[in-house]
Amino acid sequence: MPLSAYFYVAMALYAVAAGLYFGQFVSSRDWVxxxxxxxxxxxxxxxxxxxxxxxxQDMNSGSSxxxxxxxxxxxxxxxxxxxxxxxxxxxxxxxxxxxxxxxLAAARLTPAAEAVxxxxxxxxxxxxLATIGVAIFLLAMVVAxxxxxxxxxxxxxxxxxxxxxxxxxLETLDMLSHRLVLVGFPIFTLSLMLGVVWVSQRSSGFxxxxxxxAAITWSAFAALIVARTTSGWRxxxxxxxxxxxxxxxxxxxxxxxxxxxxx
Numbered sequence: 001m002p003l004s005a006y007f008y009v010a011m012a013l014y015a016v017a018a019g020l021y022f023g024q025f026v027s028s029r030d031w032v033x034x035x036x037x038x039x040x041x042x043x044x045x046x047x048x049x050x051x052x053x054x055x056x057q058d059m060n061s062g063s064s065x066x067x068x069x070x071x072x073x074x075x076x077x078x079x080x081x082x083x084x085x086x087x088x089x090x091x092x093x094x095x096x097x098x099x100x101x102x103x104l105a106a107a108r109l110t111p112a113a114e115a116v117x118x119x120x121x122x123x124x125x126x127x128x129l130a131t132i133g134v135a136i137f138l139l140a141m142v143v144a145x146x147x148x149x150x151x152x153x154x155x156x157x158x159x160x161x162x163x164x165x166x167x168x169x170l171e172t173l174d175m176l177s178h179r180l181v182l183v184g185f186p187i188f189t190l191s192l193m194l195g196v197v198w199v200s201q202r203s204s205g206f207x208x209x210x211x212x213x214a215a216i217t218w219s220a221f222a223a224l225i226v227a228r229t230t231s232g233w234r235x236x237x238x239x240x241x242x243x244x245x246x247x248x249x250x251x252x253x254x255x256x257x258x259x260x261x262x263x
Contacts, residue, residue, distance in 0.1 A: 006050035007108055011101065013043030014077075018097035024090060033090040037081070040097055044077045047104065061131050062124030065256040068131040070107035072253075073100045075135035079180075083139070087172060095142045106257070122201070126194040133188030134249050137221065140180035141246035144239035147173040151236055174234055177242055185221050192218055210255040213248045220245030 020036035051074060054060070054067065061071035080096045083089055150170060192214060199211075224241045227233035233241075 003108055004050050004053045006046045006053060007104075010043050010046040010050055011104060013039055013046060014097055014101045014104065017043055017093070018101060021090075021094040021097050024094065033093075036093055036097075037084065037090070040077060040093060041081055043100070044074065044081060047074045047077070047100075060124075060128075062126075062128040063119070065127075065253070066107050066110060068107075068127050069103050069253070069257070071128075071131050072135045072138070073103035073107065075132060076100060076103070076138055079135065079139045080142075083176065087176060092142060092146055095145065096139075099138070099142075110257070120198070120201070122194055123198045126191050126198050129187055129191035129194065133184045133191055134246075134253070136180050136184030136187065137217075137242075137246045137249055140177045140184065140242050143173055143177040143180065144242040147177065147239045148236065148243075151239075170235070174238065177239065178228060181221055181224060181242065185225060188218065188221070208255075210252045213251045213255070216248040217245050217252065220248060 017036050017040035020032055020039060023032045024036070047070075051061075051070060054070075059067055061067050077096060077100050080089065080092060084092070147170060150173065154170070195214070220241055224233070224238060224245065227241075228238060
C-alpha cells in the first residue's frame, strides 16, 4: 500500500516537535515547550488519520509487526500527551518525540513482508494487546529514565539542569512509573496467554528465541510489582528493573521485525 499523505505530515510534525523539545534545553522561554506540545498533538492526530487509512485497507495493528510498531508509536505519544495534562512532563517530550519518529519510520519505511502465517482472530488480538502493553511499558521506561537522570543529578548536586528547573519531583516520577506498570501488566499478561493459545494452534511450536524474552519481560514486571508490594522497593532499584523489563520487550520486537524483514 502506498504511504498516505497523513504519514508524511505526521513524520514532519514529529520531527518539528522533537526539535522544539530539544530547544527547551537551550531556551528558557516557556512558549517553546507549549509550542512543542501543540505540534506533537497535531502530529498525533495526523498519525491517527494514517492508521485509520491503513485500517480501512485491512492493515490494522493486529495484522503484522510493522503495523503494531506504528500503533506503538501512536499509543506512546497519546499516553504522554494524556499524562502531561496532569503532570509537568515537558522534558519527557524530548524522549518521546524522537522515539515516535524512529518507531513510525520503522513501521512504514521497512520492506513489507508476507502475511504472518496462521494469523487468526486470536493472533490478531494477541498482537494488539501486546502492542498496548508494550506501549505502556515503554512510557513507564521513559519515566524511569527521567527518574534515574534526575536522581543522579541530585546526588551530584547539579541543580541548574532543565530537569530541576522544569521537571517533577522524584516521588512523582516513581509513582507515575509504578502506576503505568500496574496498568500495562494485566494487558501484557492477557496478551501472553492468548499468544500461548495461538502458538499452540500453529505448527511452529514454542522454539523461537523471542518467547524466552517475552517471559523475561513478564517476569521482570511481575517481580517489580511484587517487590514494591512486599518489600517496599522504590526509587532507583524500581527504575532499573523497569528499564530491564522493557529492554527484554524491545528484544522481542526486534526479533519479530527482523524475521519479517528477511522472510
